[in-house]
Amino acid sequence: MIYGHGDDIYNYKNIRINFSSNVNPQGINTGLQEHLKSCIARLNAYPEPLAENLARRIEQQKGLSPGSVLITNGAVEAFYILASLFQKKKSLIYTPSFSEYEDACKMYKHNIEFCSNSLFLEKNEKPFDLVWICNPNNPDGKTFNKKILKEKIQQNPNTLFVIDEAYVEFLNKNISLQNEVSKYTNLVVVRSFTKRFSIPGLRLGYLVCPPELITNLRKKLMPWRINSLALEAGLYCFSNNYNDDFQVSEILTESQRFQIEIAQIKGFEVIPSETSFFLVKGPVNAGKLKKKLAGEYKILIRDASNFRGLSEFHFRLSTQLPDKNNELLKVLKTWSC
Amino acid sequence: MIYGHGDDIYNYKNIRINFSSNVNPQGINTGLQEHLKSCIARLNAYPEPLAENLARRIEQQKGLSPGSVLITNGAVEAFYILASLFQKKKSLIYTPSFSEYEDACKMYKHNIEFCSNSLFLEKNEKPFDLVWICNPNNPDGKTFNKKILKEKIQQNPNTLFVIDEAYVEFLNKNISLQNEVSKYTNLVVVRSFTKRFSIPGLRLGYLVCPPELITNLRKKLMPWRINSLALEAGLYCFSNNYNDDFQVSEILTESQRFQIEIAQIKGFEVIPSETSFFLVKGPVNAGKLKKKLAGEYKILIRDASNFRGLSEFHFRLSTQLPDKNNELLKVLKTWSC
Numbered sequence: 001m002i003y004g005h006g007d008d009i010y011n012y013k014n015i016r017i018n019f020s021s022n023v024n025p026q027g028i029n030t031g032l033q034e035h036l037k038s039c040i041a042r043l044n045a046y047p048e049p050l051a052e053n054l055a056r057r058i059e060q061q062k063g064l065s066p067g068s069v070l071i072t073n074g075a076v077e078a079f080y081i082l083a084s085l086f087q088k089k090k091s092l093i094y095t096p097s098f099s100e101y102e103d104a105c106k107m108y109k110h111n112i113e114f115c116s117n118s119l120f121l122e123k124n125e126k127p128f129d130l131v132w133i134c135n136p137n138n139p140d141g142k143t144f145n146k147k148i149l150k151e152k153i154q155q156n157p158n159t160l161f162v163i164d165e166a167y168v169e170f171l172n173k174n175i176s177l178q179n180e181v182s183k184y185t186n187l188v189v190v191r192s193f194t195k196r197f198s199i200p201g202l203r204l205g206y207l208v209c210p211p212e213l214i215t216n217l218r219k220k221l222m223p224w225r226i227n228s229l230a231l232e233a234g235l236y237c238f239s240n241n242y243n244d245d246f247q248v249s250e251i252l253t254e255s256q257r258f259q260i261e262i263a264q265i266k267g268f269e270v271i272p273s274e275t276s277f278f279l280v281k282g283p284v285n286a287g288k289l290k291k292k293l294a295g296e297y298k299i300l301i302r303d304a305s306n307f308r309g310l311s312e313f314h315f316r317l318s319t320q321l322p323d324k325n326n327e328l329l330k331v332l333k334t335w336s337c
Numbered sequence: 338m339i340y341g342h343g344d345d346i347y348n349y350k351n352i353r354i355n356f357s358s359n360v361n362p363q364g365i366n367t368g369l370q371e372h373l374k375s376c377i378a379r380l381n382a383y384p385e386p387l388a389e390n391l392a393r394r395i396e397q398q399k400g401l402s403p404g405s406v407l408i409t410n411g412a413v414e415a416f417y418i419l420a421s422l423f424q425k426k427k428s429l430i431y432t433p434s435f436s437e438y439e440d441a442c443k444m445y446k447h448n449i450e451f452c453s454n455s456l457f458l459e460k461n462e463k464p465f466d467l468v469w470i471c472n473p474n475n476p477d478g479k480t481f482n483k484k485i486l487k488e489k490i491q492q493n494p495n496t497l498f499v500i501d502e503a504y505v506e507f508l509n510k511n512i513s514l515q516n517e518v519s520k521y522t523n524l525v526v527v528r529s530f531t532k533r534f535s536i537p538g539l540r541l542g543y544l545v546c547p548p549e550l551i552t553n554l555r556k557k558l559m560p561w562r563i564n565s566l567a568l569e570a571g572l573y574c575f576s577n578n579y580n581d582d583f584q585v586s587e588i589l590t591e592s593q594r595f596q597i598e599i600a601q602i603k604g605f606e607v608i609p610s611e612t613s614f615f616l617v618k619g620p621v622n623a624g625k626l627k628k629k630l631a632g633e634y635k636i637l638i639r640d641a642s643n644f645r646g647l648s649e650f651h652f653r654l655s656t657q658l659p660d661k662n663n664e665l666l667k668v669l670k671t672w673s674c
Binding site: 010 | 339383411417540557
């Protein structure tokens with residue numbers, strides 16, 4: 001899907017508050033910003049063709065097997081490369097979820113079956129070549145149980161599990177399978193720098209999978225896909241000296257407050273989420289609500305009606321800092337009176 | 338080809354002078370550098386999914402048909418997207434040339450025929466679905482005659498001509514077909530920001546072709562392929578206020594001097610080039626020469642022996658500023674004594 005995603009701020013003028021994008025509301029680390037500025041003068045050199053230095057750095061920092069990391073042009077590229085390698089295969093996609101799994105599978109002519117994530121426990125993955133799971137899930141914040149996921153991966157060795165962990169840092173518990181990849185031959189974990197480090201503009205993600213699979217994926221790649229500043233950002237964020245000001249508990253506490261307050265407004269039903277973003281079913285068409293909020297209040301929300309399985313009334317909010325959340329609460333409360 | 342290109346500076350320590358990359362030796366415009374620094378704080382927003390704003394800006398600035406420009410993740414992506422759309426077709430590649438045409442065609446299972454560019458005048462392109470031409474050509478600086486190219490495009494309406502004009506600004510004459518695209522149904526011109534604006538690290542290029550072809554190419558694209566800073570650079574360079582300090586005549590005059598002086602050194606044969614880079618056939622293996630220059634003098638050259646049709650003795654030099662060129666001349670003269 002080229003258009004219809006969140007953070008479509010380029011379509012509007014003077015947006016003041018952006019609830020439509022699930023990136024870290026604490027913004028870009030100031031040290032990282034300064035570092036990137038100092039790298040501008042070196043943009044007259046090509047980036048490393050396959051970003052091997054950053055891949056090795058991540059493996060070392062995270063205790064991953066050598067050769068198990070491949071850097072991607074945003075996490076989204078990982079889905080397209082994987083779909084391309086396994087073209088025409090049978091894919092299972094749990095819904096509602098990030099539409100790019102479906103689009104990547106369609107581009108490469110997969111035979112796709114969709115299954116509501118509410119049926120995860122009883123669903124049999126054996127008939128599928130690939131299973132696509134977002135954990136925690138975009139857009140509803142649902143988490144898939146780590147123990148059950150591992151059992152399913154173990155029990156279905158001929159099915160490749162693609163686990164998108166783009167939002168995994170936005171939880172009070174550790175559900176990541178990144179450090180379990182070496183135990184299986186059928187697990188790919190996809191990670192993003194975008195959300196945690198608040199740098200969607202740079203385009204940087206990576207996948208972790210068995211080195212043999214990376215050997216095959218490399219045959220699908222052109223050189224220089226990832227720009228130099230993205231690589232510099234990655235090396236900076238995975239250096240020993242990175243001074244981390246990420247306060248996940250603050251974000252999650254505020255998310256809970258925000259969800260409770262929205263749910264108290266007449267006509268607005270919140271789907272509870274443990275993470276920083278959540279779905280709301282409103283009293284009016286979400287597209288109209290979005291347009292009104294953007295036009296009258298310069299507030300941007302994510303119309304979620306185009307997620308498979310959701311209705312025209314669903315929209316998604318990503319928790320911002322408290323004063324910004326309060327502004328939206330005030331507007332919605334006024335309307336519901 | 339992932340490895341084996343020029344500008345492999347990441348493989349060496351403390352390179353002082355880099356002759357291996359054909360980018361503008363005058364470096365990055367200082368105004369552009371300042372502008373990019375001012376954009377760092379906005380990297381917390383996603384880039385526009387298909388970079389439409391920049392595409393429209395280029396069309397307006399260059400007088401191109403609306404909808405005829407597609408922005409790419411470096412010019413190299415254009416070759417892969419085109420090869421992907423026309424997979425399994427019959428391609429003619431003039432050699433020696435940039436290896437990515439061949440690699441893109443191989444990835445998408447084209448039936449490839451190679452033809453020396455010395456046979457361009459008499460070659461019949463009719464049997465081919467696609468013809469790949471670099472003008473001026475990398476690595477030898479050869480230019481293909483504009484009038485003859487246009488005749489061939491006209492006479493072969495069922496053959497798509499892909500003309501890579503990455504270096505077209507580095508000439509004292511105008512051979513570009515960019516503004517001729519709307520006259521044909523079978524012409525694609527690929528352009529690069531990398532060389533002219535000296536920003537290979539950012540990854541930005543574009544192609545110009547009939548809008549109907551772009552409609553088909555878009556089906557092959559994921560969103561957000563091009564990072565925000567690249568888009569900002571593009572908008573800046575194509576703004577009305579862009580203060581251009583590009584002195585092509587200075588570069589070309591120096592290139593002629595550099596070529597003549599190299600040719601006067603015993604054992605070094607220069608293939609004359611009208612542009613800023615040129616091939617040299619040296620007295621020793623180019624790989625060994627490269628290693629020695631990098632190790633002992635921290636000077637990087639492009640071993641050109643891996644270009645189809647060239648020998649183990651060929652290397653490529655991109656003209657730098659005079660004092661840097663003189664350093665290489667001094668070293669080579671010492672060796673030839």
